[in-house]
Amino acid sequence: MTKDTPSLVPRTRHILCMSGGKDSTALALYMRDRVQNMEYVFCDTDKELTETYEYLNRVEAFLGKKIVRLNAKAGFDHWLEVFGGYLPSPHMRWCTKMLKLKPFEEYVGEEPVVSYVGIRADEDRVGYISTKPNIKAVFPFKEDGIDFAGVMKILQDSGIGMPPYLKWGRTHSGCYFCFFQRPIEWVRLLETHPDQFEAAQKYEKITDDPGKTFTWVQGMPLSDLRKPETIAAIKRRYEDHEERRKLNRGNKKLVEVLAGMEEEDDGPKACLICQL
Numbered sequence: 001m002t003k004d005t006p007s008l009v010p011r012t013r014h015i016l017c018m019s020g021g022k023d024s025t026a027l028a029l030y031m032r033d034r035v036q037n038m039e040y041v042f043c044d045t046d047k048e049l050t051e052t053y054e055y056l057n058r059v060e061a062f063l064g065k066k067i068v069r070l071n072a073k074a075g076f077d078h079w080l081e082v083f084g085g086y087l088p089s090p091h092m093r094w095c096t097k098m099l100k101l102k103p104f105e106e107y108v109g110e111e112p113v114v115s116y117v118g119i120r121a122d123e124d125r126v127g128y129i130s131t132k133p134n135i136k137a138v139f140p141f142k143e144d145g146i147d148f149a150g151v152m153k154i155l156q157d158s159g160i161g162m163p164p165y166l167k168w169g170r171t172h173s174g175c176y177f178c179f180f181q182r183p184i185e186w187v188r189l190l191e192t193h194p195d196q197f198e199a200a201q202k203y204e205k206i207t208d209d210p211g212k213t214f215t216w217v218q219g220m221p222l223s224d225l226r227k228p229e230t231i232a233a234i235k236r237r238y239e240d241h242e243e244r245r246k247l248n249r250g251n252k253k254l255v256e257v258l259a260g261m262e263e264e265d266d267g268p269k270a271c272l273i274c275q276l
């Protein structure tokens with residue numbers, strides 16, 4: 001082979017899949033000057049929180065590189081139709097598969113890819129690891145010992161800061177109607193983004209036939225959840241839970257408590273590809 005012969009060795013692509021959450025955002029900022037040819041992607045369900053879109057625009061400006069939005073043509077509504085109007089749930093999570101995993105794997109294609117995952121050094125959870133043999137997942141925060149405090153520092157030093165939805169009490173990124181939300185987060189959505197709460201409520205179908213009834217929260221339509229007495233009960237329960245949590249905090253440093261904030265939640269766990 002002469003020096004002019006094109007190489008037959010396929011090039012390796014470097015891809016970082018962002019969710020709009022703090023960890024994948026911090027990882028994108030962290031890798032900006034370390035991997036020059038990084039491709040940043042975001043699997044857009046078309047139903048993300050308003051703040052997530054604004055946040056990603058700011059991150060994009062900081063990176064100086066486009067964040068490729070996947071799913072431009074087929075968002076949540078398209079797939080809802082394909083699935084016969086069945087709302088996704090923790091037991092039938094077609095949304096993650098069709099709107100997050102598949103678009104990512106299609107975008108990756110068949111070339112060798114290094115996929116950067118934002119799991120922190122202080123976590124033992126497992127992120128999205130593709131079974132496609134051409135994708136090799138790497139965990140720079142784990143390798144470099146970057147924990148929650150480290151992630152906060154990266155976000156603060158860049159001026160990007162934490163994702164803005166944390167300010168009103170939503171704990172993770174993803175769709176505004178995500179069924180992994182706790183009742184208190186639904187209340188906060190109603191108080192902060194009543195238009196998105198209304199939009200979520202419109203997706204629900206309430207009939208006499210349980211097999212044809214679809215609600216985001218099992219056994220509680222949003223039309224019930226939004227009633228003042230239900231909201232008061234949810235808030236009371238949340239406050240009691242917080243009280244207990246503070247008492248159990250003991251001598252832990254605040255940063256340790258914050259680092260585990262998702263895990264202290266007693267509700268169902270959100271999927272990592274949507275929230276990392």
Ligand code: SF4
Pocket residue numbers: 045088093095096099100173174175177178179180271274
């Ligand atoms: S954020 Fe929730 S509703 Fe949206 S794709 Fe992920 S699991 Fe599904």
